[in-house]
Amino acid sequence: MALRCCLNLILFSMCLCYAQFLCSSPIPEELSQIPLNFLQYAKSPEVFDWMVDIRRKIHENPELGFEEFETSKLVRAELDRLGISYEYPVAITGVVGFIGTGNPPFVAIRADMDALALQEGVAWEHKSKVPGKMHACGHDAHVAMLLGAAKILVEHRHLIQGTLVLVFQPAEEGGGGAKKMLETGVLNNVDAIFGAHVSAKYPFGMVISRPGPILAASGFFEAVISGKGGHAALPHHTFDPILAASNIIISLQQLISRETDPLDSQVVTVAKFQGGDAFNVIPDSVTIGGTFRAFSKESFIQLKHRIVEVITKQANVQRCNATVEFNEDQKPFFPVTLNDQDLYEHFRAVAGDMLGSKNVLDMQPLMGAEDFAFYCEAFPGFFYFVGMKNETVGKFEPGHSPYYIVNEDVIPYGAALQASIATRYLLEYSPKSTSTKGYSRDEL
Ligand SMILES: [Zn+2]
Numbered sequence: 321m322a323l324r325c326c327l328n329l330i331l332f333s334m335c336l337c338y339a340q341f342l343c344s345s346p347i348p349e350e351l352s353q354i355p356l357n358f359l360q361y362a363k364s365p366e367v368f369d370w371m372v373d374i375r376r377k378i379h380e381n382p383e384l385g386f387e388e389f390e391t392s393k394l395v396r397a398e399l400d401r402l403g404i405s406y407e408y409p410v411a412i413t414g415v416v417g418f419i420g421t422g423n424p425p426f427v428a429i430r431a432d433m434d435a436l437a438l439q440e441g442v443a444w445e446h447k448s449k450v451p452g453k454m455h456a457c458g459h460d461a462h463v464a465m466l467l468g469a470a471k472i473l474v475e476h477r478h479l480i481q482g483t484l485v486l487v488f489q490p491a492e493e494g495g496g497g498a499k500k501m502l503e504t505g506v507l508n509n510v511d512a513i514f515g516a517h518v519s520a521k522y523p524f525g526m527v528i529s530r531p532g533p534i535l536a537a538s539g540f541f542e543a544v545i546s547g548k549g550g551h552a553a554l555p556h557h558t559f560d561p562i563l564a565a566s567n568i569i570i571s572l573q574q575l576i577s578r579e580t581d582p583l584d585s586q587v588v589t590v591a592k593f594q595g596g597d598a599f600n601v602i603p604d605s606v607t608i609g610g611t612f613r614a615f616s617k618e619s620f621i622q623l624k625h626r627i628v629e630v631i632t633k634q635a636n637v638q639r640c641n642a643t644v645e646f647n648e649d650q651k652p653f654f655p656v657t658l659n660d661q662d663l664y665e666h667f668r669a670v671a672g673d674m675l676g677s678k679n680v681l682d683m684q685p686l687m688g689a690e691d692f693a694f695y696c697e698a699f700p701g702f703f704y705f706v707g708m709k710n711e712t713v714g715k716f717e718p719g720h721s722p723y724y725i726v727n728e729d730v731i732p733y734g735a736a737l738q739a740s741i742a743t744r745y746l747l748e749y750s751p752k753s754t755s756t757k758g759y760s761r762d763e764l
């Protein structure tokens with residue numbers, strides 16, 4: 321009897337919740353207003369200055385992958401101030417914040433926090449204070465944007481129907497921080513994730529992406545070619561590893577030009593060649609290293625297999641031996657970043673409402689790679705670029721240049737768009753979400 325009462329009560333509350341949802345469901349005009357309202361709020365001097373200040377602080381103190389301790393501390397201090405609960409540490413320095421009901425659906429927005437081992441060449445007031453380290457990929461702006469999104473969402477808490485998950489991850493630059501974040505299980509209940517990257521290539525005011533594969537799968541290799549050193553004037557007494565390595569490099573290029581379907585984009589680049597330090601001595605060994613990229617798992621695996629074969633067998637032709645390492649522990653293979661078709665449509669709609677549909681562009685896939693790909697393998701994901709090029713602000717060099725600059729005007733756009741996409745996802749997808757994976761967050 322008690323059980324029946326209880327069941328009745330549950331059914332009644334479920335009906336009530338559904339009725340409340342129907343009554344409170346925003347009409348399309350209200351939905352299309354959300355991105356504009358969020359942008360206006362993000363551009364207000366108080367919020368803008370706060371975000372820019374965060375970005376500059378992080379820029380001055382760049383930290384490499386899995387060493388983002390101060391950055392992570394700054395993130396947590398701001399989340400504390402905003403009254404947002406979070407989990408820490410996740411994957412060493414990562415932080416995962418939660419806003420909303422604590423119940424499904426769960427939609428995540430992500431920022432990467434790491435810098436690059438690079439000496440900053442830009443002379444400006446907030447230049448990197450750490451020799452040999454620099455935020456030259458815009459991850460400092462990404463953190464500021466995600467904290468900005470958090471502030472917007474807290475301010476508009478009443479719109480959140482479900483739970484927003486704020487993912488501050490370490491080590492995007494080759495370290496595969498996303499993979500480690502997923503391994504902790506903290507993101508198990510996520511239904512969809514959105515990632516934004518600032519872009520020096522596209523004009524300010526535009527956003528760019530595509531459905532399906534957007535960034536390549538990527539891996540690194542290193543090979544040691546061992547021969548027999550000796551006098552440079554007596555090559556017949558040596559097994560010359562320099563010549564072997566040179567032939568290997570030529571043969572590796574033929575993997576793409578002769579073995580690959582010209583319509584299936586792939587890359588093999590040897591970017592490292594070390595061996596010998598005298599003009600008249602043939603060294604004992606040479607080390608070469610590089611990266612390989614492909615747009616399908618099959619092509620990637622085939623390329624990896626042939627890299628090993630070509631290096632070891634070609635070395636034998638010159639009477640040398642070779643070993644090949646992929647160092648997956650330090651540099652995990654990144655899968656293809658695969659944008660979900662439905663999330664692409666959602667992105668186009670929300671970004672169009674904010675910027676006008678003519679400013680939402682499609683792009684060709686890039687051979688670059690992102691560890692965001694790991695999220696896209698785990699659940700539907702969507703990655704896009706936010707244009708920031710404005711020649712009146714300065715000269716925009718591509719990412720990873722010592723002269724890389726960020727147009728700080730982009731920060732409110734990134735913050736508002738990420739917040740809008742996530743909020744609208746919850747509002748528009750809540751009723752049909754399949755996510756009810758049975759999880760909820762106790763922190764809330
Ligand atoms: Zn980068």
Ligand SMILES: [Zn+2]
Nearest residue numbers: 457458459517
């Ligand atoms: Zn980056």
